[in-house]
Amino acid sequence: MRMTFRWYGEDNDSVSLDQIKQIPGVEGVVWALHHRPAGEVWTEEEVREVKRQADEYGFNLDVVESINVHEDIKLGKPTRDEYIENYKASLRNVAKVGAKVVCFNFMPVFDWTRTDLYKELEDGSTVLFYEKSKVDNMNPNDLIKQTTESEFTMPGWEPERLATIEESFKDYEKVDEEQLWKNLEHFLNEILPVAEEEDIKMAIHPDDPPWSVFDLPRIINSEKAIERYLSISDSPAHCLTLCTGSLGANTENDIPKIIRRFADRVAFAHIRNVRVYDNGDFIETSHRTKDGSVPIDDVVKAYHEAGFDGYVRPDHGRHLWNENCRPGYGLYDRALGIMYLWGLWDAYELNNKKGAE
Numbered sequence: 191m192r193m194t195f196r197w198y199g200e201d202n203d204s205v206s207l208d209q210i211k212q213i214p215g216v217e218g219v220v221w222a223l224h225h226r227p228a229g230e231v232w233t234e235e236e237v238r239e240v241k242r243q244a245d246e247y248g249f250n251l252d253v254v255e256s257i258n259v260h261e262d263i264k265l266g267k268p269t270r271d272e273y274i275e276n277y278k279a280s281l282r283n284v285a286k287v288g289a290k291v292v293c294f295n296f297m298p299v300f301d302w303t304r305t306d307l308y309k310e311l312e313d314g315s316t317v318l319f320y321e322k323s324k325v326d327n328m329n330p331n332d333l334i335k336q337t338t339e340s341e342f343t344m345p346g347w348e349p350e351r352l353a354t355i356e357e358s359f360k361d362y363e364k365v366d367e368e369q370l371w372k373n374l375e376h377f378l379n380e381i382l383p384v385a386e387e388e389d390i391k392m393a394i395h396p397d398d399p400p401w402s403v404f405d406l407p408r409i410i411n412s413e414k415a416i417e418r419y420l421s422i423s424d425s426p427a428h429c430l431t432l433c434t435g436s437l438g439a440n441t442e443n444d445i446p447k448i449i450r451r452f453a454d455r456v457a458f459a460h461i462r463n464v465r466v467y468d469n470g471d472f473i474e475t476s477h478r479t480k481d482g483s484v485p486i487d488d489v490v491k492a493y494h495e496a497g498f499d500g501y502v503r504p505d506h507g508r509h510l511w512n513e514n515c516r517p518g519y520g521l522y523d524r525a526l527g528i529m530y531l532w533g534l535w536d537a538y539e540l541n542n543k544k545g546a547e
C-alpha cells in the first residue's frame with residue numbers, strides 16, 4: 191500500500207507540506223486545483239506550479255482528488271460535449287506532472303453531506319456528523335448555508351456550483367437513476383480512452399452518504415452498484431476509489447467483502463471509520479475498529495491479502511487538541527489514522543513472514 195495525504199494547496203490548507211513530511215511513510219500528496227470550477231481546463235502552467243511545490247519535499251503527485259465533473263455532464267445536457275473536452279484536456283495536463291489516478295464522483299448537485307461539522311464527542315474532540323431526520327426535513331439551502339459557513343471552502347461545495355442550485359434541482363426532475371447511469375456511461379466512453387492513453391486510472395468515489403438526499407438520484411452506493419459500474423468497461427483505466435466511510439454509513443455494505451471481491455480494480459483506498467446508529471445517523475470517529483462500525487482491521491487485512499499496491503489515504507479525522515482546520519481534514523487525527531493503518535499492515539506482514547518460516 192502506498193500512503194498518501196490529502197493536501198489542499200499552498201495558502202488553502204491549515205496543514206503544511208513540512209508537517210506532512212514528518213508523518214511516517216507518506217509518499218505523495220493527494221491534490222487538486224481547488225480554485226478551478228468544475229468544467230474548466232486545468233492548465234499545464236498551473237499543474238506544473240503544484241509539482242514545483244511538491245518536489246521541494248519529495249512528494250509525488252500520483253493521485254488527483256478530484257477533477258470534478260460538470261453538472262451538465264451528469265445531467266446529460268447538450269452542453270456536456272464542451273465540458274467533456276475540457277475534462278480530457280485536464281487529464282492530459284495532469285499526466286504531464288505524473289498523475290496516475292484521478293478520483294472523481296458522479297453525485298448530483300451535492301458532494302458529501304453532513305448536518306454538523308463540529309459535533310462534540312465524549313472525549314471533547316469534534317467531528318462531522320449526519321443526522322438523518324434533520325436532512326429528511328431540511329431545506330437544501332439551509333444545509334448549504336451551514337456547510338459553507340466555515341472559513342475554509344469545502345471540497346464539493348464550491349460557490350459556483352451552489353449558485354445555480356434551484357435550476358439544478360429542476361433539471362434533475364427529469365433525471366432518474368437509470369438516466370444518471372446512462373449519462374455516466376456516456377462520460378466514461380468518452381474519457382476512458384484518453385485516460386488509457388495517458389496511463390491514468392479513473393477512480394470513481396462512492397456516494398456519501400450512500401443513499402439519495404433531497405430526492406436527488408444517487409447510484410454508486412453498494413456492492414451491487416459497484417458490480418454494475420465495473421461491468422461498463424474492461425478498460426484498465428476503469429477503476430474505483432473505495433471509501434470505507436462513505437459505503438460504511440450503510441451497515442448492509444460488507445466492506446471487507448467488497449474489497450476481497452474487487453481489490454484488483456481499486457486504484458485508491460480511502461480508509462476511515464464511522465459509527466452508525468440504529469436511527470440511521472452516523473458520526474465520524476477515530477480510525478480504530480473498536481471506535482466505529484467499520485472493521486478497519488479487516489479492511490486492511492483484505493487489502494493485505496490481495497497484495498494491494500495501490501494508493502491509500504487516511505480519510506476524515508476528528509478535530510483534536512483545539513486544532514483550527516478544514517472540517518475533517520486536520521493534521522493530528524489523520525496522522526494518527528496513518529499510524530493505525532501502518533500498524534495493522536506491518537502486523538499482517540509479520541504474520542505472513544512468520545507463517546512462511
Ligand code: DNO
Pocket residue numbers: 255256293294295301302345346395506518
Ligand atoms: C470529502 C471527500 C469527497 C471526495 C469526492 C471525490 O471529504 O471524500 O469530497 O473528495 O467526493 O470526488
